[in-house]
Amino acid sequence: MNIIVCVKRVPDSETRIKISEDGVSIDPAGVKFVLNPYDEFAIEEALVLKERAGAGTVAVMTLGGEEAKETLRTALAMGADTAVLLKGAPSPDGLGTAEKLADAISGREYDLILFGKQGIDDDNLQVPAMVAELLGLPCATVVVDLQIDGERVRAKREVEGGHEVAEFDLPGVISAQKGLNEPRYASLKGIMMAKKKPLEEVEVGDAAARVEIKELMPPAERAVGEILGEGPAAVPELVRRLREEAKAL
């Protein structure tokens, strides 16, 4: 089973984001970047599928600059076999990014393409379905359970208020939702081995940007919380505040 996992370098959800002077991008200074958490589910699933099949490779791919190599090495440390860096600037235009990925994928051998369901930075949820469309492949997004029997893929998806089961034949595209599996930690040996695994670089140029970001705004400041007490003893005061101050009761 040959699997390509497309991944993205995103700011850690714990970092405090500052908006740059230009008002349309974030200031990367002091921001910690990580492998997109949803992509971890995709990588884990790919590794498990490969282990189960007993053969094949897991390749990770990203569109980005030099700094995205660190993200690829995180995936290699988890156990991916090879990595491909498509050198070029990603764009807020999901289709622009999808075009670059689809172009690069189309010349390669694969049975399955995996994505995280969304990047936690832009929250667009566009790229997996667009890549499937561009490659003319079937696609199931927001998948919480995946069964593959021969060529047949059975994907359980999250839909509003419940689940849906979709089936298609390989090759195809899956985007992973939390709950699909429990991603492994990159082991310390894996981290050391990651440096020695192949990392291919391909110049692809910048992604098309038909969509333009006009303004970025931080969320409204949250008021500081207050600890009213501990355990049952705190309940009367909590109820009083909910009633008198929050008017919630």
Place this chain on the structure above:
Amino acid sequence: MASFAGVDFFKTDDLLSEEERAVRDTVRAWVDDKLVPVIGEAYTQRRFPKELVPQMAELGMFGANMPEKYGCAELNNVAYGLIMQELERGDSGVRSFASVQSALVMYPILAFGSEEQRTHWLPKLAAGEVIGCFGLTEPDFGSDPGGMITRAVKDGDWWVINGTKMWITNGSTAGVAIIWAQTGELNDSKTISGFIVETERDGFSAKDQQGKLSLLASDTSELSLQDVRVPAENQLPDAMGLKHPLMCLNQARYGIAWGAVGAAMACYDEALSYAKNRVQFQRPIAGYQIQQVRLVEMLTEITKAQLLCLQLGRLKDKGALHHTQVSLAKRNNVNMATEVAREARRLLGANGILAEYQSMRHMANLESVYTYEGTHDIHGLIIGEEITGLSAIT
């Protein structure tokens, strides 16, 4: 479970390589996910969370700075230190477990063992299949281990060992013990030697140390060896003299210098977030001068200790480290952490005495760390001798 964002006022992250950061982040995530949620309860139940050992082994935390050919990750010493930092951010007892396994059991086998001993033991210890302990201290010989009265006497192809070892971390859990014993005349520190003793051998027994008020999530035991017979090939061939167990301790102390910073970071982080949330007199207590300065003092000391560790690690990786530098770092950082933990506990008010919060657990733990692996005083005397040329120890 909220993940720990780190304490890095001086951007020391910039001084770490990508791999060093990756190692730190992996262990940090594991500590947040698996250790922090269970440690409060394990501590109050006075139990080492042994169920975590297979996961620690799988990640590669045991003997992480040792060669790949023995099943280890072969990290550099800075990465190894960062592992210890993160583990002790969780709990000193769990860090102690990893220190003993790595620096006090695997290291002597690697450094003073035969190739057969290495290939037999190291992969098993790295995989956590066998747990080890290190028996040097005796009831009457703590800071002065050279006076030990545990003896090993040769009997044909066997050594017969008799004696009692006290305060032994992992003692009751271990499948193998590195036992230090006198093979010659008492008080002759040159004839102290090390033995690999399987704990199931006849005459070997371990008894849990009762009544501890510190390091509760760790197994501390007394070992008794009564005519324990081990084959001659169980002796560590290159360990003759007190210098060798002290070299082991030096490895462990190196990790402790880093570990203490982790415990201090946990306490500072807890105190800072508590201070921002706890409102008294209609304001968060973080808005009052006393608490601000208290937090600043903690952060200042942590920052200094972080820089100390980093240079200590770089020196060790260059092979240019002197043992008195390790003494200085262990002494400074552990003492620093005891004070940070105490101040954090105080800032938390009544909540600060609960196991639900971390600070008092760290505060109590660090009293053990202050004492073991050479007390604070003894390290002072070691450094004192180095700078004055005069020994004040004996």
